Amino acid sequence: MQCFSEGEGGSGPDPEAEEKTCAVCGDQASGYHFHVMTCEGCKGFFRRTVLKGIQFTCPFTQSCLITKAKRRQCQACRYQKCLSVGMRKDMIMSEEALYVRRALRKQKRPKTPILLAELPEDHGLSLDQEKLIEILTEAHRKNFDSSFSQFIHYQPPVRLCLHSPQTQGPQEAPFSSLYLLHSEHMENSSNEVLPDVFSLLPLFADLSTFMIQQVIQFAKAIPAFRNLPIDDQISLLKGATLDICQIQFNTVFNEETNAWKCGQHCYTIQDGALAGFQQIYLEPLLKFHISLRKLGLHEAEYVLLQALVLFYPDHMDVTQRDEIDRTQEKIALTLKNYIDQRHPLPEGRFLYAKLLLLLTELRTLKVENTRQILHIQDSQDLSSMTPLLSEIIS
Structure with a gap:
């Protein structure tokens, strides 16, 4: 999911990204992701596959052509293409690490005076x-x-009676109370029934x-x-x-x-x-x-x-x-x-x-x-x- 992922290990958006192509599928690339120039689609596919440990199997000859139009037809060959062009699994960060990094970045932002006219727009709910x-x-x-x-729901037919020192007579309690009783309490009561x-x-x-x-x-x-x-x-x-x-x-x-x-x-x-x-x-x-x-x-x-x-x-x-x-x-x-x-x-x-x-x-x-x-x-x-x-x- 795009809002949960980032191009870890990349150098951010490339100023010439419009002229670059994805090394995996040939689509328009958005920058370097995991050491390779790729599009957002292949970046997300590679990240999900590695993090989830998904094992794909090619139904053909393991040599499917990976293009923008055909990249979803064989996930096994697409993943192998990612690896063959040099995408690195060790550069993938977990979701937890991503959020920690984002939080640290926010804390390190310089606090400069902002003019009233420069205040950002209210990002409330649309x-x-x-x-x-x-x-x-x-x-x-x-x-x-x-x-x-x-x-x-099903009602257990057997109920548990406990003798309470504060009351006269037995006190009814559900089965779950039996789980908390001490063994000596059980031995001293003739009214308690141990449920299956x-x-x-x-x-x-x-x-x-x-x-x-x-x-x-x-x-x-x-x-x-x-x-x-x-x-x-x-x-x-x-x-x-x-x-x-x-x-x-x-x-x-x-x-x-x-x-x-x-x-x-x-x-x-x-x-x-x-x-x-x-x-x-x-x-x-x-x-x-x-x-x-x-x-x-x-x-x-x-x-x-x-x-x-x-x-x-x-x-x-x-x-x-x-x-x-x-x-x-x-x-x-x-x-x-x-x-x-x-x-x-x-x-x-x-x-x-x-x-x-x-x-x-x-x-x-x-x-x-x-x-x-x-x-x-x-x-x-x-x-x-x-x-x-x-x-x-x-």
Whole structure:
């Protein structure tokens, strides 16, 4: 995505760029990128391929002609052409390093007096950006049931009774409380029932299906998504749904209790452990939600973040990559402008960069989450119970 990338290691725009051609495809070059004169398209393609570790295979004879018109027909030969003309992988900077460099550049800018007539124009939200926020917010409000009033979930048939010294008689508590009890407390009570470790799986299966359905309806309410080919829609949903679910869950996360309030019920990391998820996933998950919640995002920022995750152009099997990239860039710029307008310094300092770092963490979490879901499904034969979740992670 252009707004997330830079020509690291280059010398900036070449004053004679209009007379230069891309060494990879022959298109008009914009300058030196990764040690070679290239166009913006080949610069972005090379950077994405290296950072994502994508492995391409040529369906022909590994000698495809790479031109401006044919450069998208064989990604394998295009990548090999990048390497053969001298583009260097070691000159590519991570997104995190790019934002640190940009921040340092801003801090080093000389503070010279500016005449009133020389003040820059107000870079507030454009009409198109305001319209985008309106569309996304409406899609979110119509399809995300924050009260969870429509969630008809599995109710565990066994309840736990605890004797409380402050009250007369037993006190009822949900299963998750059992996870926190001390062993000696269990030995002294005859009313407590130890649940099966997977007793909460049906609940999590229902909750996952409920959230996935909402994400699908949210995406279908966005015109830019509906205009994509159906195969691209499916690819984007498979890649983004679990991440969007976590962003939506963060809106109901209570950082004081470390619990997710889903209507009348609250769920904790301990409930996830009872459902069979491991600490290698649960601990980073809790850290992610605490970090995101502390940023104090507005509703508009949450919905823009969801859309930013949805329109991710680097999935290998999407066909309208350029269109998806342009949409994501538009969303990213809108999010950046909104933050600049609504979060004055020092509150807004590096807020945009922090969000992008959290998105990187979220993608890592999704990999581990998917691995554990597949393991739980295999061990408990839950694929028939969660067909929609199985389709998303397939």
